[in-house]
Amino acid sequence: MEKKSALSAFAALSQETRLDVFRLLIEAGDTGLVAGDIAETLDVKQNTLSANLSVLLNAGLVKNQREGRAIRYFADTNGLQGLLGFLLQDCCGGRPELCQPLIADLTCTDKDICA
Known part of the structure; x- marks a missing residue:
C-alpha cells in the first residue's frame, strides 16, 4: 500500500461512526450487513450512514454488493x-x-x- 492510500484509510477510520461501521463489518464477516441493518444497529440516520459508507468505500476499507433494492456491505479484507x-x-x-x-x-x- 502506498502512503497516500494509507492516509486515506486512516482518515476514514478517524471518525467515530466510520470506525464503528468498519468494526461492525469486520465482526459480520463474509455475510456482511445491509445498510439498513448497519444504521439500526448503530442508531445512525440513513443519510449520515450513506455518507460515511461512501468515505469507507473510497478508502478501500469496505466493498458493497447490490441485492435488489438493498445494498450489502462487507469489510474489504484486502x-x-x-x-x-x-x-x-x-x-x-x-x-x-x-x-x-x-x-x-x-x-x-x-x-x-x-x-
Missing part, C-alpha cells in the same frame, strides 16, 4: 491487509526478518498457501 502491511513494513528496529512472519500472515491473500 484493504485492511494492505493497511496493516504498510504499518509494519519498517518495524523491528531495522531487523525486518523479526516481523516478516507476522507481516506475511497479515498480508497474505491466498489462505491455502498462507496457513
Whole structure:
C-alpha cells in the first residue's frame, strides 16, 4: 500500500461512526450487513450512514454488493491487509526478518498457501 492510500484509510477510520461501521463489518464477516441493518444497529440516520459508507468505500476499507433494492456491505479484507502491511513494513528496529512472519500472515491473500 502506498502512503497516500494509507492516509486515506486512516482518515476514514478517524471518525467515530466510520470506525464503528468498519468494526461492525469486520465482526459480520463474509455475510456482511445491509445498510439498513448497519444504521439500526448503530442508531445512525440513513443519510449520515450513506455518507460515511461512501468515505469507507473510497478508502478501500469496505466493498458493497447490490441485492435488489438493498445494498450489502462487507469489510474489504484486502484493504485492511494492505493497511496493516504498510504499518509494519519498517518495524523491528531495522531487523525486518523479526516481523516478516507476522507481516506475511497479515498480508497474505491466498489462505491455502498462507496457513
